[in-house]
Amino acid sequence: MAASSLEPSPRRWSWARLIVSSSARNYSPLLSLALIAPLMLLLAFSFLYPVGRLLASSLFNPEVGIDRYVRLLSEPLYLRVLWRTFEIGFIVMLASFVLGYPVALAMAKLKGRWATIVAACVLIPLWTSVLVRSYAWIVLLQRNGVINTALQEVGLTAGPLQLIYTEGAVIMAMTQVLLPFMILPIYAALRTIPEDLGRAARNLGAGTLTVFLRITLPLSLPGVSAGALMTFILSLGFYVTPALVGGPRTLMMATLIGQQATVLLDWPFAGALSAVLLAATLLLVTMFRKALALNKGVSGV
Template sequence: MHAKPFAKRSVGSRQTSAREYGPVLSLLLITPLILLMVGGFLYPVGKLFWGSIFVPEASFANYARILQEPLFLLILCRTFENAFVVSASALLLGYPVALAMARVSGRTAMLIAACVLIPLWTSVLVRSYAWIVLLQRNGVVNNALIDTGLTDTPLRLLYTRGAVMAAMTQVLLPFMILPIYSVVRNIPGDLARAARNLGAGSIQAFIRVTLPLSLPGVTAGVLITFILSLGFYITPALVGGPSTLMMSTLIGQQTTELLDWPFAGALAAVLLAATLLLVIVFRRALALNKGFKLG
């Protein structure tokens, strides 16, 4: 009487094990990724780090220079501050868009998706030049302000910190919207309706149901946007000025203009270490709550 169920379980177990790869095959499958990581990331970063200490001789003088000259610490702090502001701005602007994408359907959903994805398919260089067209002295914004009588002379909008953060927010906004959207669209709508049936208002249902369940997407979006902001190069170089110099631009100057590769390696190592430390602290802080564990 028990033979048939046992046979079914055996067949099922064989089918399940057939979907699993052995250690050798798994290693072969991930070998291209390992080679890409070693050749495209670990080797060049390791060479930069090695050169910052042992070229021309074993010394930590390049790192001491960063600590001794306040300008470099100021640029490092400014880079992290700009990344924080850009991430917060992208979250405030992107969360409602992601929520709308997940809740609407039909042509409205297609229109919102097009507004999010088409800029993502456009070159960062083109989008940065578009901000130059908008913010220059004879640009669209200044001409509109003068035509409406709000100002008599063109304002200095380009090559300012505000222009850099606005342009970076616009460029990185899709990286905030898409992770949040992927999580929000999988939240059952019945949960919010059940909360309203139990007496909660729309705002209270959102705060107590939708927002907590969407936090994994918010976490992913904030991390992606923040890390990309730290290493952004093209937009700050085109839209910003000397007063908005960031670590990526400074590293580029050291390598292409001053040809000081050891010091550029030290700057890159400090930026990488600070980024990794911040990400680890962020993940550990979220892991204190079981609902926000990553991985």
């Protein structure tokens, strides 16, 4: 009875819709633009202007001009780093989906204390610095770290394994950092699925796996696509974790751009690297969205 009294009545919902619609009609287009103008100015001066200057320096420099892009596309080192960046980003996206979907499903199904505990386990890492989490992986994976020491004490290995400064270490560390960005959109999509659909399917003879494959998974694809896009795009720009956990053997584009800008002070070439990474990212994201739009469940994404 107490829980039902807290639920909004239809009359309250009608009043809320009336207030929202009337307030939306009261704001003129000019006033709406004035309200968002401070945010747009902040975005323009803190993001668009610096990025535009960096990209322009790689194109409109009279000394070198387009030769930077020719150098980038002709030397195998830079193409290999670009390929490694997208390869690691794609693997991190898949690993985040495989590990995050069950957690999101558990968050949507559990209630009470257990739901709070699972949600806290997902949200608390977001409050921890990426630098701290990267150093924690170094403690775990180094030659005298926790994992190597445990393996040697158990007798599974005769000596320390090369766990740190590998692509596997980078993938594990990045997946752990980006996992909440996959879990939360999927959880939001799962929460919108009516429970009556699953019960009706079971009453018609469908099993648990059939309900998941035919109802739960298709209806949760908008959240999956949103989480996949966020984890993939964020992984392409990772700087701290690959630099600390991967080292020079697993150089990625963000680290390479940082070296060109801060160590070699070659800002135009750093702009060329950024432009190529941005163009390739936009192309892949567009293809990804087009492919997902073929599915009716995510046609509105």
